[in-house]
Amino acid sequence: MTGNTGSMHRPWRSVGFRLAFYYGLLLIITMIVTISIIYMQTVGVLYQGMTRQVLTVSQKLTTRFENGGPQALIQDIKRELGDDQNSGTELFLYVDSTRAKLAGNLDQPPTKVDGLRGGDHRLMRRRGQEISGYVIARSLSDGSQLFVGNDLHDQEAMDSLVTRGIALACAVAFVLLIGGLFVFRQELDRSVEPIRRTLTRVAAGEIKERVEPMGKEDEFALLANDINSMLDRIEALMSGVRNVSDTIAHNLRTPLTRILLRLRTAAEDASVSAIEKKHIDDAIADIEELTLVFEKLLQIVEAEAGARRIDFQPLSLSSVVNEVVDFYEAVAEVQQAKLAFTSAENCTVMGDPDLLAGAIANLVDNALKYGGIGTEVRLKIEVTPDRVLLTIEDNGPGIPGQELKKLGTRFFRLDRSTAGHGLGLASVVAMVSLHSGRISFDSAMPGLKVLLEFPRHLP
């Protein structure tokens, strides 16, 4: 039941959240791939076309220089600048060996000329205006230099356009992701919640609860159907157990009562001799013994069938143990034994105070009985965030290691010579599991250590 609110505090534990998260991740990856392709197909292709164009022009002009000398080159540059074709974006500069400008629209040669043989980006000035451009440098045979390039303005405009598009798309995707998280979560919660609600109540003992039909044909509706048929089966089994135990109870108890009453009538008869009376008393004692065994067994069976969980209420384990200790204090005193109890705060569990007290009393009783004169029994309650732990430890003779495992099984008795039926611990085990708890036995070196664990009830 701790998972109840867990998905709220630790979103990663919610399937809805994880699904939505993966869905969002997929969405973003798909988008990045798509956008990259678009980017390559637009900006990339344009850029490549531009660089090719610049290279071609620079080659053409170099050939022109080789064939016609500087004058032909200057003329060509002027013509290129004069025509309308790309004249807004094309960049030219022809300088002589002293770096004096002979022709072109750039004011001065770009910096770091050596790096421009294969073409690169540079910041330059064109007619007094600073621009960024792609430029190729060519050294000509007479020591003069030719720079051919292209303004990157359009490229950059395109670039920022596409980048803005990508950013916008990412923002949209993010909003979709967040929205998706909620929609997924809600959709899942809506489908799972009725199932969980029902199962929690069933676990609490309301075995007649069923998941409401959802009126859909999806996976959750199918799951709900499966769960309902499973619950039907469990209920049938449980009521079977109850019926059998009720019937056994009635059909055995009534005749047992009759026998006991008859025997008691007989024992009170004045004509009965002392020996006969002793036999009758023995028979009565035997039947009372039998009744006790029978009572315990039935109780174990019913506890195991979860018969009484409906009655559970939140209670402080500490006060239950305190009362039991108080109850046994007098017995401990008589046999010069010591009972010590320490408890942590806030040890609330769901349970039936009487059944819990009975189980704990049984353990304390055992500890005092087997510990003998002067034994020391220590009870301690500790709490963890979701459990309440009760340890009952004595310093008596304890139990041999290989027998520890058999403790708590029905009819198991360590010492056959003492009175008992081997049902006490078995009923403790049944009571603990009725309270959704766990019990374990360990050696306290010496003595026996019993550890009880119950789910902690948080208000």
Added chain:
Amino acid sequence: MKDAVGAWRCLVIEDDEENANYIARELQELGYQTQIGRDGPSGLQLASTANWDVIILDRMLPDEVDGLSILTTLRGLGNKTPVLVLSALSALDQRVRGLKAGGDDYLTKPFAISELAARTEALIRRSSSAAENRKLEIADLTLDLASRRVERAGRLITLQPREFRLLAYFMMNPDRVLTRTMLLEAVWDYRFDPQTNVIDVHVSRLRGKLEADGECPLIHTERGTGYRMTADLQSNRKK
């Protein structure tokens, strides 16, 4: 409500003839006037028409009648007669607890007749007793419920809270047999069966405090049954 002869009137609703007869016979010996109802309808008819001091009701009656439904019907009719329910069902049965809360008692089969007798009497006394007496007295022992003061012949006796409750329960039920289970239920509110003689130890401790000065005993052991508090050992002892 005792009749002309001064006997308590008890109705036994139980389908098992032998059990019913035995209970009736034993109660008669204790001075009750008894009548037996064999099934649900006749039991209900008897219960609602005549005036009873106590009704002993079996849970499992013929034709699947649950004794508790008779009890519910009776209460629905405004009948407040104390009812002792006999149950063959296990003590784990949750409905049994509701019973206790309703002021009635229950007993699981098989039971000792002395237990039945003690509980029946306690039920009658409880319903007929007047407003709770704040000051209880037996012989030279006095107990004040309000100030929680206990004195014997002028000597102050200091008791633990449980010992006080135990003594108060004894003093509220003078001259009556109280079984160990009755003490366990009334003083500790436990319904389980402690294996060792815890109750005996508590009673003997209480006795020790009451009779510290070698005074005469007030709490007497009833062999095989329980205890009885009485000022006079000679009278009131039945057997």
